[in-house]
Amino acid sequence: METLLAFVIGALVAVAVYQLQRRDLVRMVIGIVILSNAVNLLLFTLGRMTRAEAPLIEIGAKLPPEGSANPLSQALILTAIVIGFGLLAFSLVLVYRAYRSLDTVDAQDFVELEFDDA
Amino acid sequence: MDADLLLILPLVLPLAAAVLALLFRNVPRVQAGINLISMSGVLAASLGLLAIINEQGIQAFASGGWPAPFGIVLVADYLSVIMLIVSAIIGVAVAVYAIPNIDTERVHFGFYPFMNLLMLGINGSFLTGDLFNLYVWFEVMLISSFVLIVLGNTEDQLAGAVKYVMINLVSSLFFLTGAGLVYGTAGTLNMAELSLVLNEVESSGLVTIISMMFLISFGIKAALFPLFFWLPASYHTPPAAVSAFFAGLLTKVGVYAMIRVFTLLFTQDIGYTHTTMLMWVAGLTMVTGVLGAAAQNDFRRVLSFHIVSQIGYMIMGLAIYTPLALIGAVFYIIHHIIVKANLFLVSGVAQRLGGSFSLKKLKGLYAHHPGLAILFLIPAFSLAGFPPLSGFWAKLVLAKAGIEAGAYGIVAVAIAVGLFTMFSMTKIWVKAFLPGSSEPGAASENGTPERTPMTMGTRLMYVPIAALAAVTIMISVFAGPVFDLAERSANELSDSSAYIEAVLGHEEPAADPYTRLDLDRRSGGVHAR
Numbered sequence: 001m002e003t004l005l006a007f008v009i010g011a012l013v014a015v016a017v018y019q020l021q022r023r024d025l026v027r028m029v030i031g032i033v034i035l036s037n038a039v040n041l042l043l044f045t046l047g048r049m050t051r052a053e054a055p056l057i058e059i060g061a062k063l064p065p066e067g068s069a070n071p072l073s074q075a076l077i078l079t080a081i082v083i084g085f086g087l088l089a090f091s092l093v094l095v096y097r098a099y100r101s102l103d104t105v106d107a108q109d110f111v112e113l114e115f116d117d118a
Numbered sequence: 119m120d121a122d123l124l125l126i127l128p129l130v131l132p133l134a135a136a137v138l139a140l141l142f143r144n145v146p147r148v149q150a151g152i153n154l155i156s157m158s159g160v161l162a163a164s165l166g167l168l169a170i171i172n173e174q175g176i177q178a179f180a181s182g183g184w185p186a187p188f189g190i191v192l193v194a195d196y197l198s199v200i201m202l203i204v205s206a207i208i209g210v211a212v213a214v215y216a217i218p219n220i221d222t223e224r225v226h227f228g229f230y231p232f233m234n235l236l237m238l239g240i241n242g243s244f245l246t247g248d249l250f251n252l253y254v255w256f257e258v259m260l261i262s263s264f265v266l267i268v269l270g271n272t273e274d275q276l277a278g279a280v281k282y283v284m285i286n287l288v289s290s291l292f293f294l295t296g297a298g299l300v301y302g303t304a305g306t307l308n309m310a311e312l313s314l315v316l317n318e319v320e321s322s323g324l325v326t327i328i329s330m331m332f333l334i335s336f337g338i339k340a341a342l343f344p345l346f347f348w349l350p351a352s353y354h355t356p357p358a359a360v361s362a363f364f365a366g367l368l369t370k371v372g373v374y375a376m377i378r379v380f381t382l383l384f385t386q387d388i389g390y391t392h393t394t395m396l397m398w399v400a401g402l403t404m405v406t407g408v409l410g411a412a413a414q415n416d417f418r419r420v421l422s423f424h425i426v427s428q429i430g431y432m433i434m435g436l437a438i439y440t441p442l443a444l445i446g447a448v449f450y451i452i453h454h455i456i457v458k459a460n461l462f463l464v465s466g467v468a469q470r471l472g473g474s475f476s477l478k479k480l481k482g483l484y485a486h487h488p489g490l491a492i493l494f495l496i497p498a499f500s501l502a503g504f505p506p507l508s509g510f511w512a513k514l515v516l517a518k519a520g521i522e523a524g525a526y527g528i529v530a531v532a533i534a535v536g537l538f539t540m541f542s543m544t545k546i547w548v549k550a551f552l553p554g555s556s557e558p559g560a561a562s563e564n565g566t567p568e569r570t571p572m573t574m575g576t577r578l579m580y581v582p583i584a585a586l587a588a589v590t591i592m593i594s595v596f597a598g599p600v601f602d603l604a605e606r607s608a609n610e611l612s613d614s615s616a617y618i619e620a621v622l623g624h625e626e627p628a629a630d631p632y633t634r635l636d637l638d639r640r641s642g643g644v645h646a647r
Contacts, residue, residue: 020288025280032287039294046302073301076250080294083257087290090264091283097268098276113277 005045012038025105036084047073125179127163128241136234149230154213161206176620187308193247196607201244208366211582216359218575236262249307278352285348289338296331310621329384340372343403346426354418358466366459381611396437404430408538417465417475443519444608453508457497460586480550496587498543503536508593
């Protein structure tokens with residue numbers, strides 16, 4: 001299962017890197033979304049895959065039963081998803097605002113904008 | 119006061135201030151007051167924390183009562199508290215400066231709340247003792263800075279912000295990947311415990327690869343070569359108060375994180391990570407930054423490129439990795455934050471008086487505003503490392519450390535870059551402060567423009583500039599005590615046992631049942647301790 005997921009993550013990263021290299025800003029945002037999902041899957045995989053059993057600690061015991069699911073990596077992903085969602089919403093609005101003001105979403109135009117004033 | 123309370127005050131105060139400022143959305147004066155109180159409060163709390171650390175050593179606070187390594191700990195050692203104090207000084211200075219500098223429209227759209235949230239993120243990054251929590255604080259800092267950099271919606275700002283946002287999002291994902299890999303390898307995210315566990319990982323090559331993930335991520339945040347291009351593309355676009363705050367603090371949080379992980383966590387393969395990678399990166403950062411600055415004609419773009427080149431000096435201290443070099447790095451950060459933020463504040467006043475940030479349009483400020491000229495010269499000379507100002511001492515320590523360690527190449531680069539820095543500062547001086555050549559159509563015959571009347575607002579903007587210049591002079595005159603402080607911090611960084619003991623206590627920490635058990639079953643994994 002871990003091997004399979006490793007390939008899935010690799011494929012997602014490849015797609016994301018391809019998108020990030022496009023000149024279209026919207027595609028770059030999409031690339032970042034895919035990349036962040038790939039990283040979330042990576043976090044999930046690194047928390048070790050087990051047949052899910054709720055990590056409930058028996059009364060009197062100090063550790064959850066062996067073979068239960070790892071709650072920490074899920075908590076990490078949950079945090080990362082929430083943060084990623086906020087950042088995605090912000091960057092979409094930013095790209096839209098930039099498009100309304102500057103009338104372009106081409107990364108090359110943004111490079112030229114920088115050197116205009118110099 | 120109670121140590122635990124002082125530890126959380128730098129987080130609670132800005133958070134409370136942000137919420138309060140939101141409630142007074144339509145009353146700019148109240149917001150400005152809340153902001154000033156919050157920043158001063160953070161400064162007072164940080165100074166109190168320094169006093170406690172002086173007496174009792176490193177302070178750790180387990181949030182929520184969950185003992186380390188299970189809960190998230192806040193840790194204040196000398197490095198953290200030095201960073202807290204210096205950033206709080208900038209916070210107070212910018213809080214005063216912002217009153218005349220930030221227009222009411224920007225205040226209505228939430229300048230003060232986001233300024234406090236940014237401060238919250240910065241302080242959190244300095245205080246946390248947990249790697250994933252550091253990621254969260256970075257994001258708090260990042261999203262507030264995103265808002266501040268576009269606030270006002272001018273075309274320049276939008277164009278700069280797009281670059282700033284995109285590259286920083288990628289950087290965060292590198293950080294998250296690194297944090298995930300660390301957890302997968304070591305089974306913990308608590309930095310003190312990681313410091314112990316990472317040394318026991320058998321496949322040390324993997325640890326080095328993970329450390330490069332952090333180098334890339336923090337390298338983008340700290341604007342290291344070759345990852346710095348977003349910085350000069352965006353820092354000159356927002357109002358001077360915002361860019362001064364960013365210039366002083368944001369990249370330095372990246373440097374802080376870099377120092378933290380490359381002294382506490384990744385010291386397994388110093389020959390590669392420090393002596394090779396960091397050393398080259400430091401040298402190239404210094405050179406490209408200073409050369410880039412020479413080609414610029416905008417006050418703040420010149421300064422932005424100099425941030426890049428100065429970051430190189432701090433990383434140089436980390437790369438040499440002797441106690442003296444670490445002292446140099448910490449001293450350099452203290453000196454640099456004050457000086458660089460001050461130069462950006464000066465640029466804002468120059469823009470107000472001269473009508474532009476462009477060095478082609480500015481001229482003759484010295485004739486009518488000699489006070490501003492002197493206040494520019496103090497940080498500018500200090501930045502270039504002119505004796506006896508603070509930058510000179512910082513560079514001296516670094517150069518001495520480099521020579522002692524036999525790293526002659528980097529010392530030569532550092533000295534040459536210092537000279538070029540002098541060139542850039544002279545360029546700003548000549549173009550903005552001395553009378554321009556009397557071309558036809560110049561404002562008056564000798565090239566000196568008409569005197570711009572000083573308003574109350576402009577006078578108020580002088581106050582933080584003068585105060586920060588005074589701090590620079592204090593660091594120069596009392597270089598000894600500051601050096602002592604940096605030395606104590608460097609001692610803690612060189613020997614992390616005090617940090618580990620403060621966080622974990624004497625007891626052997628219990629193992630994380632998931633990854634640890636799993637790893638033990640594998641041959642290449644971590645051995646049980």
